[in-house]
Amino acid sequence: MLGGTFDPIHVGHLVAAVNARDALALDRVLMVVANEPWQKVGERPVTPAADRLAVVEAAVASTPGVEASAIEVERGGVSYTADTVDELCRLHPGAEIYLVVGADVVAGLDSWERVDAVRSAVTLVVVNRPGSHPVDLGPAGPVATWRAVAIEVPAREISSTDLRERAATGRPLDYLVPEAAIRVIRERGLYASWR
Ligand code: ATP
Ligand code: MG
Numbered sequence: 396m397l398g399g400t401f402d403p404i405h406v407g408h409l410v411a412a413v414n415a416r417d418a419l420a421l422d423r424v425l426m427v428v429a430n431e432p433w434q435k436v437g438e439r440p441v442t443p444a445a446d447r448l449a450v451v452e453a454a455v456a457s458t459p460g461v462e463a464s465a466i467e468v469e470r471g472g473v474s475y476t477a478d479t480v481d482e483l484c485r486l487h488p489g490a491e492i493y494l495v496v497g498a499d500v501v502a503g504l505d506s507w508e509r510v511d512a513v514r515s516a517v518t519l520v521v522v523n524r525p526g527s528h529p530v531d532l533g534p535a536g537p538v539a540t541w542r543a544v545a546i547e548v549p550a551r552e553i554s555s556t557d558l559r560e561r562a563a564t565g566r567p568l569d570y571l572v573p574e575a576a577i578r579v580i581r582e583r584g585l586y587a588s589w590r
Contacts, residue, residue: 396464396483397495398427398476400435402442403580404454405558405572407497407551411522412461414548415495419520424495425464425483426451429474434503436473444468446583454576477509480516495520498527501537519543525552562586 397412404426412424428448435441445468452463466482467474476494483492494517496504501521504510519541521530530536532543553571561568563586568577580586 396425396427396479396492398429398467398474398479400429400432400441400555401426401447401451402435402555403447403558403572403585404451404576405551405553405555406570407524407553409454409458409461409573410551411495411497411548412455413458415493415520415522415546416460418546419493419544421493422460424461425466426455426461427464427466427479428468430467430471431473433473433475433508434506442585446585449583450576450579450585453579454573456575475508477507477512480513484516492517493520494518495522497522497524498530499524501530504538504541514541517542521545522548523550525550559586 397408397415399408401408408426412426415421416424428444428451430444432441448463448465448468455461455463466479470478480492483490494513496519498521507513519538521532521538521543523529530538530545532538532545558568558571562580568580572580
């Protein structure tokens, strides 16, 4: 699983997803759209989950092995990875679960709800992200207590924060967000101020 707010999804997320799938020979990568990202709500307006999910669906529609997951949106309420991991374990008994995160997320893992349950259920997959230091996976590093692997993906210096700003000021999203996803953003009038 590769979870996120995806407000909106961009090629940084997708490059991470397809390369994690390839490097680790994963059957499927679920792009899990947070319903209520508890660390972001209150900090800034978050686009309705149904819209963010529709954009993710469009973004991955033609990418084999990468899927949009509505598991957190359907559950409703605040989204905790621990609940999602529990649910995935129930739905897919015996499956090995890999949790893909960008290097920027690692520092906050200890603040996650029931992080111990997450830690014991998954293998953490850390992908490099421009602007974040490479994560030390060794015994002195921040994920020493996790089953963790690092994978190197082509660096894409893109964030949803920057894309929201671009969209709001009428600058292009082309080549940063898949075309089909841009169409849904436009149709739904998200991140307004489209020319
Ligand atoms: P925001 O700026 O709103 O925080 P974001 O671009 O960081 O948006 P998120 O939805 O917060 O996107 O990220 C979901 C996951 O994708 C996180 O694990 C994050 O580290 C990872 N990720 C996001 N952008 C990139 C990128 N450009 N390269 C590698 N990983 C990324
Ligand atoms: Mg982020």
